[in-house]
Amino acid sequence: MGIIMEYGFFRVKGVWIMDSELLQRFASEIADFMGPNSSEDARTVQKGLMLYRQGLVTQLAFNQDMVTATVQDVTPVKVSLDLSFFSMSKCSCPSDEWCRHKMAVFFAAYSRIGSVADWVEAWREPMKEKQAAASWGVQAAKDLIKANGVLKPDYGRWVHSFEVSFDTLLHSKKSTTPYVVEELFKIYERQIRAAAPLEKEWRLLYEMVGTVISFKKLAMLSEQSGHSEELTKRTYGQVFDQLLDDADELVEKIGMQSMPFDFDEFILKLKDDTFGLLTCVQGLEFERIYLYRLLWTGLFKKKEWREEEVLKIKERMKELQDWENPGPLMIAGIHLHFLLQKDDSALRSIHSCGDEFVTPYMIHWIDFLSGQKAWKRVGPVIELFLGKIKRYLDQLDGYRSCASFTRTAIRAIAPFCGENDRFDLFEKALAQTLPYSFSDYEYVLFERGMYDKWCEVQAFIGLNFYDIPKERVKVIEKEKPELLLALLHQSAQREIDAKNRSSYKMAVRHLKKLRTIYKKVKRVDDWEYFFETLLERTKRLRAFHEECKRSKLIES
Structure with a gap:
């Protein structure tokens, strides 16, 4: 019949016709994104509805998973809705937010599969x-x-x-x-x-x-x-x-009186009611543990209470059903051991917990012990924490989450490292958390004159040589220019591998800088051997060789 389906649309005789399921998912995303309780969102929906009802949406077209149209507002604007990736939708108006024009085009598209009035009514229902x-x-x-x-x-x-x-x-x-x-x-x-x-x-x-x-x-x-x-x-x-x-x-106010x-x-x-926080539900684990830990730290301070609570936790652990989450009970037990200064028991329990589960909670104990300036006690906790953090980051979703956790972790261990002159431990933490700690790590290394490691970190991250701050490069070029060779080799090769004219020009720029440094460190023979080998290896890349001739890297 000449019907082809792709990206949620049907193509019939060369024309794309919308599949309602894809647009319904898009409609749900908008409903979630635009809050009916927000006056600004409510105005955007209302203005978009007016533009649609006034017939100001024209040239509506469907193409695979895209909807495009023109909206005649004060001036005409072009809108494209990406039904597969909501955030990639675009409008030519100045707004960077979800605007009335996108809303109007959505209503025009949605009218093909359902009632716009019903959608608006359902959206307003929570209010x-x-x-x-x-x-x-x-x-x-x-x-x-x-x-x-x-x-x-x-x-x-x-x-x-x-x-x-x-x-x-x-x-x-x-x-x-x-x-x-x-x-x-x-x-x-x-x-x-x-x-x-x-x-x-x-x-x-x-x-x-x-x-x-x-x-x-x-x-x-x-x-x-x-x-x-x-x-x-x-x-x-x-x-x-x-x-x-x-x-x-x-807790603070009660503790002061x-x-x-x-x-x-x-x-x-x-105290007995607080115990229920550990098992009252399966979800909201972090919040439940936070409240439990807060009360036992600041309010329930008698040693015998804490010892009784440890026994109570052990008994409850034995009674757990398969469907129950043991996590809060385990964290509570570890916390009480720290409060009772039974650090060996606490550390053994941490060892037995999975990295994914226990690692984020360890920051609290590091902060807690550091706040007491109990440096002898906090050191082993930090050592154990650093042994787990890389595996934890590997399973954490998203760069932003990893970067945020890394900042929190580095901030937590900094007081101990500074107070006890343990730069080695601080550097270990920065190294373990790369690439998320890159800005802190490269700054610390450069300020301490550790240029060899600084160059290694730059190479690990893979920045283009000319994206590295010029003032830093000048310092190293003056102090230890040979350290820049590896960075330049890496950058040049990356540009050659891109195999296009602009990247070849950048590669030549790196190579000329390489030649300069090889001459500066009196290793001209090494440069000539490298460059001859490179030309032989890239002999089929005529455009690259042309750029080398143009820049006089290759003598005519």
Whole structure:
């Protein structure tokens, strides 16, 4: 029948016709990217809709996985939508963002497979739900405040009040959509704070208990509602972040005051509730461990408590089901061993953990021990960390993630290395984390006059010789010019391998510099042997030889 399918489009008699599935995926990407709660995104959608409805999208065309069109705005603009790679879509207008013109062309294309009005309505639905939930939540919170009033110190009553309020406000629907959780949680928070004790010291403890219970309840809501961790963090992840910030602040404030004797019972019960953070859900591992670790470091300081907790963790590990995540329990046990100054036990446990899992948590223990200036204790942790970091980076996704982790790691070990004159360890860390540590490593090597290693790092990264800062090259050319030979050889060969006229010109530029340095270090014979061998090896590359003659590298 003359029908060919490619890149999600059908080609019939030489004409590309759109496949709805590809465009539906693109529509979903836009819906995720453009937030209905953002006033700027809402304006972009509205303006794009107006341009489309006014018939200002013309010359709409489909070609493989591309949609192109002209939009007649104040001035005509050209738009191309890349349906396979959303971020590669382009518009000739000055905006670098997702603009109204791209939106208008999307609507024009989408109208071929579905209702634009329905898409816009579905996109706006989370905002409607949020507004409705907020209205209902405010009234529900008022009712709860009237019922509870200000709560006097009673741990059980506090927890019961938190749980009832949470369930009333956030379990109000059979299925809570992720878009309303943040708004409802804010109302819930205002409600529980309104019921806080009036005395400052009790209020702080009340808020600390509320933070732990609220965190656990929210984590369990996320899991029970079937929200993926990615969706949770995108839609209401900032709620968890705020809870952790609040906990940080509360632990510091409570730690600064002398705790009344009456607090003991409350702290003991909070300690038991904190244990639940380790197993209450399967996801949000980092956040759960962070909160647990914070409380045991800053609040639960008695040695016997920590020893009892280690035993409790061991018993719970024995009871784990196959589907349960042992990670938080393992990290908690290691942390408690460090708090108890049982570093050998902690290090043995770290050894037994997989690099991918334990490595990011090691930065906290390095920071913790460095903060105490416990240099003898932190050294072995850093040595073990550096033995794991390269394997961890190898499995980490994306250059940006690797670079960010590397910066954090280097910053963590710097105090120990500086305080103990361990440049060897610092350099080892920089070497282990290449290429992500390149800018720091090359700077340190150059400043210390370690030009041989500096050149090795440049060669490892593979920068073009003429992309290296000229002022650095001049210094090395004056001090140790022979070190530049390997870099120039590498750059020249890379340009020759590219096999095009412009790269040959650049290769000749490198070769002339090579010749200069060989003469400077009185190794003219080496240069002549190398160049003769190179010409023989590249004799079929006539364009390259022409460039060599033009530049007088080859005598006519």
